[in-house]
Amino acid sequence: MDKTLVLAVRRDRDLRIILLEMSEQDFYYTITQSSTAEFKDRGSKFIAYAFPIETADDFKTQLQLLKKEHPKAVHHCFAYRIGTDGNNFRSSDDGEPSGTAGKPILGQIDSKELTNVAVVVVRYWGGTLLGVPGLINAYKTTAALVFQVTPIIQKQVELKYTIEFDYTQMNDVMMILKQFNCTIITQEMQLFCMIKTGIPKNRLEESLYRLKELQNVTVKKIV
Template sequence: MEVYFTVDKTAVAEFKDRGSKFLGYVFPVKTPEAVKDCLMEVKKEHPKATHHCYAYRLGTDGMQFRANDDGEPSGSAGKPILGQIDSKQLTDVLVVVVRYFGGTLLGVPGLINAYKVSASMVLQLVPAVQKNIESKYHLTFDYTIMNDVMIVVKQNNCTVLSQELQLFCTMDIGVPKTNEELCLLRLRDIHGLEIKSLK
């Protein structure tokens, strides 16, 4: 696997069922901390909502995930939301569905449907973006070869994660796995450049 799919925009969709109002939110997120921040934001915006249910999946391997029913019957909210994220094969994404109770009980099948539809609607509003899975490397080099390093970094679509450019420079880069070998070969050709793999 050399690529993954995620979203790079936020969006909101609204779904109504027998008086209950469901608002679906989608956020691009990278960390559990970012998930918390987005949840706080939604809760601040909807302090009077009955439930703030959500699901997220993180990481290029998709191994970090969570589904939360926030007081709805077990498995009736978080799971259907996560199911929609997974049906689109997305990662680094959070979907929150806010519910305002409308007086009529929907029952578990009704809830599963409402949360599923809300998540599906909001995910349809944001196009999935394909990103390269990257390996991270730490580069150390003298300022005089800065130009040579930048040419290879740019030509290989590497992501510059952090950099300190003085007389002596350090840079953390993400190298797309699709052309990792070629990129490293070219970097190793640059005299005086030190490369360390960051796990």
């Protein structure tokens, strides 16, 4: 094959890969409801709880509730991932041998390419040591089982903004938010109104242009 043609094919392939990656960054996968699953091995019982979260504080609240629900469990191991930049995650073995619980759980979250998701696996001791390979398999399997019964959805990546406007502009602002499929997070409707909204990343330029065209409307990005 001609070298120029080979280079052109490679450039075309690389461009398609880049465009695909850019497109994928406009969306992410997550869950919107809680689920549970159970796994047993040589007397030990492992119960997995998967639930959606937005912040680390959301997770801490759920973890405390599970600890109250299972006060006699010997371990409450967990992992979570938050956000779309890949930097906000945590895992814990909660007293199990290092690397036998939290990492296998996080591995199942990542194998599904999920974010804004947490999994807690509660263990009740069964009287028999499972060993490192057995523990890794147990926590991995339990986390995998809970995702088999948890609906996974695709959501748009949204950037958060506040919109401040006079009440007379209400219909115009709401029409734009609806047109671009924006999420209304909070709203204060008085003579002078404020809406906190999530604007889809792939519609950001268009929606901001339309909003800023309106008179007496202030749009600010939430950092």
